[in-house]
Amino acid sequence: LLGSSALFLPFGSQKSAFAAPLSPQIPRFEMPLRIPPVLSPQYSDATTDYYEIKLQKARVEILPGTTTEIWGYNGLLPGPTIRQRGGNPLTEGRQSVVRFINELGVDARGCDIDAVIHLHGMASLPQYDGFATDFIPTGYFKDYIYPNDRAATIWYHDHAIDKTSRNVYMGLAGMYIVEDEFERNLPLPKGQYDVPLILRDAFFAQTGNNAELVFDNRNERSTYGDIPLVNGVPWPKMEVANRKYRFRVLNASASRAFQLALSRKADRLTLGEKIAVIGSDGGLLEAPVVLTTPYQTLEIGMAERYEVIIDFSQYEVGESVYLRNIGFTGSIDTDARIHTLMRFDVVREEPDDSRIPNSLRAVERLPIGDVDKVRTFRFERSFNQWLINGKGWNENRVDANPDVGDIEIWEFVNPGSGWFHPIHVHLIDMQMLDRNGMPVRPYERGWKDVFHVGEFEKVRVIGEFGPRNPKFVKGFIRGKFMMHCHNLVHEDHSMMTVFEVGQGGDGPKSAPAQPIAG
Ligand code: C2O
Ligand code: CU
Numbered sequence: 482l483l484g485s486s487a488l489f490l491p492f493g494s495q496k497s498a499f500a501a502p503l504s505p506q507i508p509r510f511e512m513p514l515r516i517p518p519v520l521s522p523q524y525s526d527a528t529t530d531y532y533e534i535k536l537q538k539a540r541v542e543i544l545p546g547t548t549t550e551i552w553g554y555n556g557l558l559p560g561p562t563i564r565q566r567g568g569n570p571l572t573e574g575r576q577s578v579v580r581f582i583n584e585l586g587v588d589a590r591g592c593d594i595d596a597v598i599h600l601h602g603m604a605s606l607p608q609y610d611g612f613a614t615d616f617i618p619t620g621y622f623k624d625y626i627y628p629n630d631r632a633a634t635i636w637y638h639d640h641a642i643d644k645t646s647r648n649v650y651m652g653l654a655g656m657y658i659v660e661d662e663f664e665r666n667l668p669l670p671k672g673q674y675d676v677p678l679i680l681r682d683a684f685f686a687q688t689g690n691n692a693e694l695v696f697d698n699r700n701e702r703s704t705y706g707d708i709p710l711v712n713g714v715p716w717p718k719m720e721v722a723n724r725k726y727r728f729r730v731l732n733a734s735a736s737r738a739f740q741l742a743l744s745r746k747a748d749r750l751t752l753g754e755k756i757a758v759i760g761s762d763g764g765l766l767e768a769p770v771v772l773t774t775p776y777q778t779l780e781i782g783m784a785e786r787y788e789v790i791i792d793f794s795q796y797e798v799g800e801s802v803y804l805r806n807i808g809f810t811g812s813i814d815t816d817a818r819i820h821t822l823m824r825f826d827v828v829r830e831e832p833d834d835s836r837i838p839n840s841l842r843a844v845e846r847l848p849i850g851d852v853d854k855v856r857t858f859r860f861e862r863s864f865n866q867w868l869i870n871g872k873g874w875n876e877n878r879v880d881a882n883p884d885v886g887d888i889e890i891w892e893f894v895n896p897g898s899g900w901f902h903p904i905h906v907h908l909i910d911m912q913m914l915d916r917n918g919m920p921v922r923p924y925e926r927g928w929k930d931v932f933h934v935g936e937f938e939k940v941r942v943i944g945e946f947g948p949r950n951p952k953f954v955k956g957f958i959r960g961k962f963m964m965h966c967h968n969l970v971h972e973d974h975s976m977m978t979v980f981e982v983g984q985g986g987d988g989p990k991s992a993p994a995q996p997i998a999g
Contacts, residue, residue, distance in 0.1 A: 514717040536582065583596045583994075646973050674835065678728045678730045680730065719823065855892065859894045862898050874978065875979075891911070894938075905932075909950045946983075960981065961980070
């Protein structure tokens with residue numbers, strides 16, 4: 482279908498400008514939505530479930546009639562979902578041990594594909610947190626211990642230094658859901674009515690029956706595709722009953738933000754469609770936030786999670802409703818616009834005993850009066866690099882050193898350069914205080930680990946590096962962790978820094994990787 486230029490387009494190429502976008506040829510709303518498989522443990526004991534995930538190349542059908550090479554967890558894009566029973570480990574929660582086995586081999590240039598595993602949204606024990614140089618070389622494996630302290634929708638993805646954007650773009654991302662007793666006892670939709678929606682964009686170049694992913698980071702600025710994938714399917718449709726569903730929405734794109742809204746029409750917004758936001762990065766909100774088109778939309782930057790309830794009983798059987806992206810891309814590169822993501826077809830009637838409680842889960846507000854320190858971080862492009870306070874990545878430089886138990890306010894400043902920055906803090910959840918002195922959006926008021934810092938914005942967040950943080954039922958962790966922009970191209974070049982909690986931590990490295998036997 483394409484000119485011979487496609488032959489010069491292995492992933493990692495900077496030349497996608499020569500390949501024609503395939504989006505015009507892809508059917509809309511014909512392929513069914515897939516749900517990533519839930520991973521079963523290899524075995525379990527009294528306290529712990531033991532899982533195994535292989536990092537593998539695979540050829541999969543993404544665009545109809547073609548196959549695509551992906552790098553995936555268990556060869557899947559997205560990877561399998563881990564659903565784990567969580568909560569206080571002393572009473573109800575279970576721990577997971579996940580063995581990640583790197584069988585990726587080499588990339589198109591013959592370089593080893595070394596992986597780093599980060600479970601985004603949970604610190605691991607004792608400190609296997611996905612530090613960007615804590616590699617699993619190809620041919621090796623490593624075990625990660627996760628405490629599952631608290632119910633939330635989180636995700637695991639690659640974090641290899643300088644290569645994260647490429648590796649995640651090639652497929653290394655999957656969802657991890659922690660559920661606890663409290664949440665199970667709420668009357669929210671469950672089981673088959675509790676559905677992950679992992680959003681991302683992708684660009685493909687076709688030669689014969691091969692449609693290869695093209696990773697073009699536009700001179701280290703950002704990477705965009707013209708085709709939206711929901712759970713790995715381009716423009717899928719999902720058949721639903723006329724009842725409520727809970728969707729766990731994750732934006733796993735490298736560089737693209739979405740501004741989501743429901744509509745009865747594919748090409749414009751209709752009036753009065755409703756989405757109820759019930760959760761964000763750190764679990765349930767205090768109360769549902771109902772967004773109604775056309776004036777209220779859900780902005781979801783890279784790595785953010787929002788849990789929403791859509792009540793399809795507002796539609797007749799036979800009607801359809803579209804999940805639209807109303808055009809927010811998050812940057813000045815707007816040439817690959819994506820307007821719709823998927824369609825829901827209401828195909829049957831079903832009883833519905835679920836409901837959305839008026840109050841969901843208490844969010845304890847951290848006391849501003851107890852703040853030990855205020856720090857400012859400026860996110861800015863200069864000298865063709867993405868920098869924090871004028872500096873790039875240096876594994877050995879610590880830019881913040883809160884003590885165990887300290888409460889700090891961090892001010893994230895984006896002086897404006899055509900880009901927004903979704904800022905991610907490892908280890909703890911924080912709460913947004915304000916944006917340019919104004920209240921944040923109602924759905925941003927829960928515990929979060931990614932903060933949307935728009936152009937000309939100053940966003941203030943507050944966090945405790947201690948046991949009151951909801952992630953630390955099991956005790957607190959000292960040592961070095963990362964904070965970075967989650968535009969993965971910015972992160973790689975090199976908007977990322979180190980903070981160290983307390984003194985004398987174990988350092989950023991986990992136990993050494995073991996060679997795969999045989
Ligand atoms: Cu989701 Cu440090 O990353
Ligand atoms: Cu950024």
